[in-house]
Amino acid sequence: MRNILVSNDDGINFPGLFRLKQALDAVGKVTVIAPDREHTRSGHAKTMHKPLRIVQVELPDGSLAYSSSGAPSDCVALAVLGFLPELPDLVVSGINLGANVGQDITYSGTLAAAFEGTVSGIPSIAASLDTYEDGDFSYAARFVARLAEEVLARGLPANVLLNVNIPHVPEGKIAGVEITRLGRRLYRDQLIKRKDPRGRDYYWIGGEWPTGHTGDEGTDFWALARNCISITPLRLDMTDHSFLKDLRNWVISP
Numbered sequence: 001m002r003n004i005l006v007s008n009d010d011g012i013n014f015p016g017l018f019r020l021k022q023a024l025d026a027v028g029k030v031t032v033i034a035p036d037r038e039h040t041r042s043g044h045a046k047t048m049h050k051p052l053r054i055v056q057v058e059l060p061d062g063s064l065a066y067s068s069s070g071a072p073s074d075c076v077a078l079a080v081l082g083f084l085p086e087l088p089d090l091v092v093s094g095i096n097l098g099a100n101v102g103q104d105i106t107y108s109g110t111l112a113a114a115f116e117g118t119v120s121g122i123p124s125i126a127a128s129l130d131t132y133e134d135g136d137f138s139y140a141a142r143f144v145a146r147l148a149e150e151v152l153a154r155g156l157p158a159n160v161l162l163n164v165n166i167p168h169v170p171e172g173k174i175a176g177v178e179i180t181r182l183g184r185r186l187y188r189d190q191l192i193k194r195k196d197p198r199g200r201d202y203y204w205i206g207g208e209w210p211t212g213h214t215g216d217e218g219t220d221f222w223a224l225a226r227n228c229i230s231i232t233p234l235r236l237d238m239t240d241h242s243f244l245k246d247l248r249n250w251v252i253s254p
């Protein structure tokens with residue numbers, strides 16, 4: 001029996017997590033360790049200066065899961081470092097509310113949990129649904145479960161994970177699966193300055209929801225805009241190999 005670890009960044013009570021767990025029950029022995037609260041856009045964290053707590057909770061189907069005070073990446077680290085009796089064969093993170101495309105991947109807690117699996121040498125998948133409203137995660141969960149079967153059968157190259165984004169349309173409207181590269185986000189963040197009740201300035205990063213360049217063929221944005229599922233292989237090694245050669249020609253004295 002294959003061991004599958006499921007986590008997320010929207011928290012242990014999020015329906016996207018539960019739907020994913022249910023779909024993966026058909027693929028292997030699923031253990032859920034997820035944050036006790038939302039960690040959206042918290043990035044890849046390692047909690048080292050406060051204790052990590054884990055409590056057992058019950059999911060809506062009566063199964064037991066673990067809720068942790070840590071970040072999404074901590075949840076995976078806990079599992080890998082010995083909280084679980086056996087190492088997972090696969091880590092699946094999600095299903096996130098909101099696509100994780102383009103530059104999102106550096107902010108994303110969903111990706112961070114999957115990257116933590118990759119760092120530990122475990123094949124990992126990050127999965128997100130392209131909507132910011134109440135989502136229906138059932139089709140997305142079933143698709144990710146099929147992909148999980150495939151990853152368990154074939155494995156992944158070392159230091160590579162799969163970033164999956166699923167359009168939020170009825171199943172019959174899904175136009176296909178595209179293997180993509182990262183596209184470009186258009187953030188519309190604005191710095192909002194206000195005064196607190198004591199008269200001191202505070203700042204809030206607000207603004208409109210981000211959009212993206214949907215015209216760049218072959219990107220994750222392009223696929224989602226065409227109602228296609230996007231699967232992007234991501235490397236942990238972020239070295240820019242083409243610029244590395246140019247950089248060697250710079251004269252930088254020690």
Ligand code: MN
Binds near residue numbers: 009010039041096110
């Ligand atoms: Mn999230």
